[in-house]
Amino acid sequence: MAQAQILSRNQQIVLDIIEKAKGPLKAYSILFNVQKKGINAPQQIYRALDKLIEMGKIHKIESKNAFVACRSSDCEISKATAFSICESCEMVDEISDAKLSKYISSFNHKKGMKFKRFNLEFFGLCKKCK
Amino acid sequence: MAQAQILSRNQQIVLDIIEKAKGPLKAYSILFNVQKKGINAPQQIYRALDKLIEMGKIHKIESKNAFVACRSSDCEISKATAFSICESCEMVDEISDAKLSKYISSFNHKKGMKFKRFNLEFFGLCKKCK
DNA sequence: TAACAGAGTGTTATAATATAACATTTAATA
DNA sequence: TATTAAATGTTATATTATAACACTCTGTTA
Structure with missing residues (x-):
């Protein structure tokens, strides 16, 4: 921490x-x-x-x-970040989902790369703009 | 297609x-x-x-x-992209992993956002630089 | 075939994003 | 207090990206 x-x-x-x-x-x-x-x-x-x-x-x-x-407590110095981005109103929301984060963090690349960090950006329409 | x-x-x-x-x-x-x-x-x-x-x-x-x-056949017009990026040699490798892609694509944001697309970037050291 | 529409091109100019380099100041510590 | 590390202020410049406009090329379609 x-x-x-x-x-x-x-x-x-x-x-x-x-x-x-x-x-x-x-x-x-x-x-x-x-x-x-x-x-x-x-x-x-x-x-x-x-x-x-x-x-x-x-x-x-x-x-x-x-x-x-940063609105999240579990991204611990930005090792695992995820955001949803509305393509209409430009709103950005930090996604704080332990399960998602854990799943991605534990992903193991075939080519033998060792990951220190990831960043995920989702794009779409937010509730308002939908 | x-x-x-x-x-x-x-x-x-x-x-x-x-x-x-x-x-x-x-x-x-x-x-x-x-x-x-x-x-x-x-x-x-x-x-x-x-x-x-x-x-x-x-x-x-x-x-x-x-x-x-694009080296992947299953990112279909870039709706679901993932890359591993070496922080030492700058190499970038497209990750084509159906399971990972499916998991992320099916992620449902609490705030009710509807996603059209995502982009995931992993950072670390590649096999060579490790 | 003429005229029009759409995609692509060429060009000049400029906007927007980011860093280099160097001198100085402040804060923390030996 | 001398020394260091971190932060600051400043000027200049590098890098990334878009605006705007005139022109060409190709395939419709009236």
Whole structure:
């Protein structure tokens, strides 16, 4: 289990924005939102994002180049992540399903690869958009 | 089942390069490789890539912004894709495992989302790099 | 056959996403 | 207090991707 982490000023600012957001946020939209706090350059955002990902506080949605807060306790530093993504409203929901996660984690590739981590993205229509 | 498709000139050129490659290719590296054939602009590459993806001839590896040829017959127009990605040598291998695919496809999200498609990316070390 | 529709092409420009490099500051610790 | 590690600020640039528009080619269909 990862221990509680102290966040730096910039990391905290970025995390706050992502946690408050209803959906995934893009790096440059975060940047735009924090310019009033004295953060002016993409580097500052990307550095904070990198650390937050390392700590498991946020996840990157690869298919959207966007970032969401981690809402799950059992993805333990993002070794096993799964998301449902609505193709209509862009909503992203973290899937926290122990059985699914366990099944995938225990999947053994024929070619003898040893997995450290996986990321699964589902696409479809959410309940509202359906 | 998707029927055999006739490819346009640019689509064929791009597909040939991707099929011949040992690993995933980036759009701009494809561009560089086809300039001798008279393709000069990113648009031409991206348009071909889009169509090839639609046809299920290639897949995009989202975490790498790179493209690989489809080696599987059962991902039927990319409704269910899975890849193993070596974090050391960058190799990507398409996973074609009916059981895994079936299990994931039949996963039902509590929130009532209806899935059309999924993409799964495993990360680790391949046999060689291990 | 003329005209039209659809897919594809070529081209220029620009938007959006991400990193390199370097100087400085702050925090934690020997 | 000297030393280190982590974080910051800044400028510049690399990488990935799309917009917009004019043109071509091919197969309908009126």
